[in-house]
Amino acid sequence: MSAEAETIDDTSMCASCGNAAKDDVKLKNCTACHLVKYCGVKCQREHRPQHKRECRKRAAELHDEILFKQPESSHLGDCPICCLPLSLVPKTCIMMACCSKMICNGCDYASVIRKIDDKCPFCRHPTPENEEETDKDLMKRVEANDPVAVRNMGFKRYNDEGDNESAIEYLTKAAELGDLVAHFELANFYRDGECVGKDMKKVIYHSEQAAIGGHPMARYNLGCVEEENGRFERAVKHWIIAANLGDDKSLNALKKGYAVGRIQKEDFAAALRAHQAALDAAKSPQREAAEAARLNNH
Known part of the structure; x- marks a missing residue:
């Protein structure tokens, strides 16, 4: 055996037939575990009985590495204006239909104080004067495949129109586009069997996708x-x-x-x-002023 051949390790050889990687033989990792390589689908299928147990174990380990990694921030992210984290407390931010941006109440309140509340605090689009104009703005974002807008259209079909089938379609599309709230809501639907049949596998899948994000x-x-x-x-x-x-x-x-x-x-x-x-990172004088104003108006 040549010195070159002796240096070839198992990871550079097909786990099934033993062929080494060459210019005309490209090996591909097992997509589930990345522990072994194969020169083709045929070899992968033939080697499956020997590899199945180890593959599942390593795939589960890789899955948990991703699942239990601490995200840098919550799914809400930062306010695009003040760049502070958006609070998890409900109703402390507002979605702008024109651009689908989540704006904290502090920045929304500041725009009112500066008397520019007739425009979006972020994109400066004129504020819709009625629900019809709001719906038009939302539909423009839906047509542009904005995941937040697609998700909110799903909510609109479910809450306002009672069109459950269409609502699930919009939420599913939003989830496919990467919207974490859509994943979360779909998990709830599949858990409760509302609008769809109960499906625990889908509950876990959508919950994990949302949690990872x-x-x-x-x-x-x-x-x-x-x-x-x-x-x-x-x-x-x-x-x-x-x-x-x-x-x-x-x-x-x-x-x-x-x-x-x-x-x-x-x-x-x-x-x-x-x-x-x-909690402290999501605080600001503007947000406290907005909350004080809200309480004074009630």
Whole structure:
């Protein structure tokens, strides 16, 4: 055997037939585990019985590496004007139909104070004067395949028009375009069997897609599913990630676990600090002024 041949390791050879990579033989990784290579589909099929167990194990490990990675921010991201994280507290931001941007109440309030509230604070598009104009703006964004607009059209068909079939179609399209809220809502529909048949596999799939992107409520729900299935360690992992993003329900779940001795003190303390930091990062004088104005008007 030549010195060159002796240096070839298993990863440069087809796991089934043993052919080495050459100019005319391109090896491709097993798409599930990336542990072995094959020179073609035929070899991959023939080697499947020997490789199946190891493949599934490694694929599960790779899946968990992605699933339990802490997102840099929540699915809401930052306000495009003040660049501060958008708060998870409901009704603290508003979606602009003209550009599908989420604007924090602080920046929306500031535009009112500066007397430019007749235009979008972000794109300066004239504010729609009625619902018909709002719908036209939304449809323009839908036609441009804006995932947020597509998702909101799904909500409109469901809430305002009662067209459940069309609503699911829009939400599914929005999810395919990468909208995390659409993934979250589809998970809820498949869990409850509303508008669609109950399907736990789809519940988990859509919940995981939303959670990976930083949706705390989807992450919290996954933790609850893991707890119900007796996998408390995995549940805690989910809740810690969500609490770090500022999710109150996940922090409360961790608090209960700590109270009964199922969570270590240092883990709970770290989650508590990260949760508070996430809340503090979403505060600003403008947002506090907007909230004060809202309370004064009630």
